[in-house]
Amino acid sequence: MTDDARENGRRERPSRTRGERVRAAARTLREPRTASWVADETGVSVKTARKYLDQLVEDSVLRTVERGDQTHYCIDQLMATYREVASLQREHDREELTAALKSIRIQIGDWKETYDVETPGELRASIAELEDEAEIDQRRDVASEWEHLENRLSVVRAALNEYDLVTKRDACSA
Structure with missing residues (x-):
């Protein structure tokens, strides 16, 4: 066949x-x-x-x-991250990226305070002490979102760190 x-x-x-x-x-x-x-x-x-x-x-x-x-x-996570950084730099100005960074940090800080933990792993571990299924589901969701935002934090930070270098090289001359 x-x-x-x-x-x-x-x-x-x-x-x-x-x-x-x-x-x-x-x-x-x-x-x-x-x-x-x-x-x-x-x-x-x-x-x-x-x-x-x-x-x-x-x-x-x-x-x-x-x-x-x-x-x-x-x-290929390295190349995916490079593409994501470039996309952020092309789609957002420095002020928008700075605001996004601040928003991520505030959200993570709120979770640390709300759940009295320092990491998503600690939040997941706290589930063992719970019986309420809704609270367990909520903590799993928050831990997952927290891990996602930590990843975003490093990508947004990289986009900001290299913003000037890339925007100068990326400009098209007339």
Whole structure:
């Protein structure tokens, strides 16, 4: 059976091409996955998945990790962070980035005070002492958001630190 025949037998998603489906799935990987896993998720052959995944590796969107005799694909976090910093610098001025940094710090400070903890890990650990399911869910959600904001904090800080350098180099001359 050919790759195309195999793919036609799977459920079709007419709004996206095979490459678009693989690229979309690859950009959401939260842990290293094989080409076979991506193929199953996107309804393409392993050969097709590997083709597009390898292109994303060449484009520094993904990187590979060898585990035993299998190649796993995962997000290239360094390049993703560089792209995010550049995007923030292009979409926001220095004052907006400074305000975002301040807002993040205030929110984290509020959580520290509210829950009397210093880290999201301590907040998660405090769940063991609770019985109220609503409070447990709330603390899990806050811990998750806190971890997200800590990551954002470092990205926004990097965007501010390099703001002058990048905006001067990024300017187009007439």
